[in-house]
Amino acid sequence: MRENSQTVHDLRRGNRATVLRRLYFDGPVSRQELAAGTGLSQASVSNVVGQLVEEQLVVEAGTVGSDGGRPRGLLRVNPGQSTVIGVEVAETWVRVKAFDLTLAVLAEQTLPIEPDNQDRDLVINHILTGLAKVQAADNVDPDRILGVGVGVPGLVEQGAELLVHGHTPAWHTVPLETLLRKGTDLPLHIDNGANTMGQAEMWFGAGRGAQHAVIALIGSGVGAGVIADGNPFRGARRSAGEWGHTTLSLDGPPCRCGSQGCLESYTGAAAIVARHRNLHPNPEPLLDEESAFRKALSDPSPQAQALIQESARYLGAGIANLINLFNPERILLGGWAGLLLAEDNLPLIRETARRYALHHPFDGTQIALCQLGPDAIALGAATLWVNHFLRSGGKLTPPPR
Incomplete structure (x- = not known):
């Protein structure tokens, strides 16, 4: 019975x-x-x-x-039944956004981080501060919050204790959930930012209708969310998608991960900004990373334009590797730096991918831009809880860890 x-x-x-x-x-x-x-x-x-x-x-x-x-x-x-919160931990900011159940924005906070000061205590304080501020917004009912999704750079290990393995010394083996628990009792769901952005694009953006896709996240660093048969592909230890740390040149420039010649060291915003500064014997004072990246893109000098085109070609070669490895229907370029780089260079990126990919899988792959803009990581983080709500048949309590 x-x-x-x-x-x-x-x-x-x-x-x-x-x-x-x-x-x-x-x-x-x-x-x-x-x-x-x-x-x-x-x-x-x-x-x-x-x-x-x-x-x-x-x-x-x-x-x-x-x-x-x-x-x-x-x-x-019913959009007002619950509130979900999405958090994006980026290299240069923490963004916290509260949404209703249909993912209309109710409140948001963005707290900046200096590129060279990614101290974990600062990041954790920013997350908790942002959560407190959006909960205090007039149109947010704290008693109706279903959960908080957090998208982070680096590997997320789901074991007895959730650990984040970042690519900077301050973020080696960080027990992020345990540390956040000291400041909030809200239900938490933590995942890699490329994966959360990927889910948002698959639900609402350029990935809708696809069963096999790769969503490329290009910001300060580079990552990817891989979708296979409609589901995220994570690998044996949940580290799948570290596309930025695939090697394109054995003797290439050093990467922050400790290796050399990684895709990220050619196409990440931090790497492009650093290489652009090296072109000038007396560089101007440091700008914020996005402003410096935009300046590099708009620099009319032949050396700067050659640098940007080289970065676009390396990105195309990296996309060819994705095509050969995963045979996706779509490869979607996103992230704030990826969208900016592709504005004027998408034809070059596509042509380079065509040159280096196997012809038959390339012909079946669409290379396009993400549609949800630079805030898709926070949106995707919020969908982690909406997905739980839908799959559970409307359960308004979090699943057990």
């Missing part, structure tokens, strides 16, 4: 999850459209919708006319 009860419970949860996902991604829709789109019977849809409306997870959203019959009521996920 217990086994049968568990089976019935799983079936109900599965039906709820199916209905919620349909409403979330395609709503508002009618009950009739839910039945047709989910494959559930009209009776099952009515039963599930009745539960979800009673729990205020789903609300009415107007009516639509029908052919000769009564108008049909439309349904959608």
Whole structure:
């Protein structure tokens, strides 16, 4: 009897999850459209919708006319049911954003970090400060926060204790969740920033509809989120996607990871800014990284233009490696520096990828830009909790660790 009860419970949860996902991604829709789109019977849809409306997870959203019959009521996920928070830990800032359940922005805070001062205590303090400020916003109900997603650079090891393995000395084996727990009791979900950006683009951006994709994150450093059969590919120790630390030249420039000739040492914003400064015998005082990167891109000198074109060509060669390794349908370039670099250099990047990739898989790969802009990491971090909400059939409590 217990086994049968568990089976019935799983079936109900599965039906709820199916209905919620349909409403979330395609709503508002009618009950009739839910039945047709989910494959559930009209009776099952009515039963599930009745539960979800009673729990205020789903609300009415107007009516639509029908052919000769009564108008049909439309349904959608209730945006005000819960709040989710997304945190982006970048090389030069911490950004904290609160969203409603449909990922409309409610409040946000951005706290800057000096490029050479990525002290872990400073970053943790910024995260906690940002969380406190967005929770205090007038349109955020602290009692309705479902959870906090955090996107970080580096490897995220999910074991007995969550550890972040960054590529700078201050971020070697950092027990980030334990440290954050000293300042917040909100549910936490921590992942690599390229993975969170990838999920956002797959849900709402340029990745929609693809089953095999790579989302390239190019900021100060370089990373990638790999999607295989519609799911994130993480590898045996969750370190898959460290594309920036693939080797393009055995005797190339040193990389902050300790190796040489990494893709990041040619195409990351920090590396391009440093190489651009070396072109000038008397460089100006240091600018913030984004301003310095924009200056390098717009420098009309032949040496600067050659540097930028070389970086674009190395990026194209790195993309060719992705094509040969993963055979994706799409490779999407994102991150603030990636979007800026591709503005004037996307044709060169594509042509270089074509030159170095195997011809048959290249012909089946679309190389395009991400659509959600530079804030996609925080948005994707928030979707970690929305995904839990949908997969659990509307459960408003966090899963056990």
